[in-house]
Amino acid sequence: MLQTIGEMYGHNRSGTSEFLLLGISENPEEQQVLFWMFLSMYLVTVVGNVLIILAISSDPRLHTPMYFFLANLSFTDLCFVTNTIPKALVNLQSQNKAISYAGCLTQLYFLVCLVTLDNFILAVMAYDRYVAICQPLHYVTVMSPERCMLLLSLCWVLSALYGLTLTLLMITVTFCGSPKIHYIFCEMYVLLRLACSNTQVIHTVLITTGCFIFFTPLGIMIMSYVWIVRTILRIPSNSNKYKAFSTCASHLAVVSLFYGTLAMVYLQPLQTYSMKDSIATVMYAVVTPMMNPFIYSLRNKDMHRALGRLLLGKVFQKLT
Template identity: 60%
Template sequence: MVRGNLTIISEFLLLGLSEVPGHQPLLFGLFLSMYLIAVAGNLLIILAISSTPTLHTPMYFFIASLSCVDICFTSVTVPKMLLNIQTQGQSIPYAGCLTQMYFLIFFLELDNVLLAMMAYDRFVAICRPLHYAATLSPKFCVTSLSVALIVTNIYPLVHTLLMDTLSFCVSVRIQHIFCELYALLKLSCSDIHVNELVVYTLGSLLFVTPFLLISLSYMRIFSAILRLRSSQSKMKAFSTCSSHLAVVSLFYGTLFGVYLRPSSSYTVGDSVATVLYAVVAPMLNPFIYSLRNKDMKGALKGLFSWSRVWSW
């Protein structure tokens, strides 16, 4: 069907990571396990924080928010892939593909902003501890998150509207497990210069700016830590940032490797890299925050103890 000069399609085909039939059971078991671990781990983090009054602080508010976003992030992609493997189908409706792309970009961008908020939290806690309670008040945290929810809708909305104007007259076969932005742009036979311009301008503003704020925060943090006299104080200050640094490194290490290049250079290898930030990172984040945090360990132990008492 044709509308003007545009070819109208009804569906895309998600080819996944492999089309070999013998690989499908392995991929199904692997991604189902990672998805269940990601959802269960992040849900435990949320429950532990919400049920422990001592963790009702700005830092843990942002951690709980990040866990909530990570659950949504993986739920946008993995269940559809598992359904396709189970039914031995590859199709996803055109509208469903654009919707999936929209929420992927939205949650990815929200992750980015939350990581910047958490870096600011650590900056105030270490560099301006006397102003911590006043600066990061409950009202500030809720307002910041609310503004982030509104602002992070702009970029995916613009891309979704632009994507709907493109023609896909050559192929609808997406070499990916989900409708990823660059994978879709590479399939289009229309002029995508406007789309790429949006990626490099609006995308850079909304993705690179939080990264620069994180970098600036940690430059100030490390400078403050180095001025501390005792080694014990330095280690204690650094330990409060180590979990966040690990999550930031995991997130941006894969994100920038894929998106700081033209869409024309997008390869199958990049689709594997996107799985790292879309599935693996949300699965590992709860372990990073719980294993390296005494307060979180205590909250999780209390949660499990309460559940055992309740089961009796």
């Protein structure tokens, strides 16, 4: 669909048919270091998230709402890094750092869509923990398989529509001057900085919709954890308190990492956006998807057992 849109316009109204993704550094030696660093992080991210998905899908004991959404979060992170990092790796090893106008819009669409989807899934996971801890007797009914599929479908639809809306708005932007992007991928704020047309309306829409799209789920998470903490504090046994809180600790860590890195980049005026934000974006574009599998499996005994059975099963099959 986005490719068709790009071909429909051919290029934007200013005649720009491609952009140059120059990355964080133009120094050849630093580019080599960045290449191996990004490649290592990408491989770790892919292996980690694939293992999470395989472990959950292969273990019937993990076929619960919490792990269902965790598997989808891993799938989203896997798609997210695949949308951005391979092209960045090619650019680091190539003299031709061009990306077509349609390709840039396509990358932007999936970037916005998948970041938004991450945000929604994290909110649903917080709601799942709220129901499990605060309304345990109703958990099976409230978080039924049908309800989980409905929530996930809603997350996908809203994310796709939001990504499409912002991408269509970018088609109306006129670019002029140098098409150089000192970034590892096509990003909304960076493209708006290259515009020579008035982007005030687009920036207003971006801030308004962004606040709704990201702060509404954040509000759901905050309210969920307020009720969770209140419920946990009423538990008489300290061991049961610890057990209840430990089921939420990994999710809280991921939420903190996700929103912390996004806030570093986007909670600022467009005029102040600079190269340091390119480095900060690497945190949520590369580091966060890489860390999520480790955070969720670090202290999770169920995940330890599932991963152990998965890996040992593969080894046993090879030996036999």
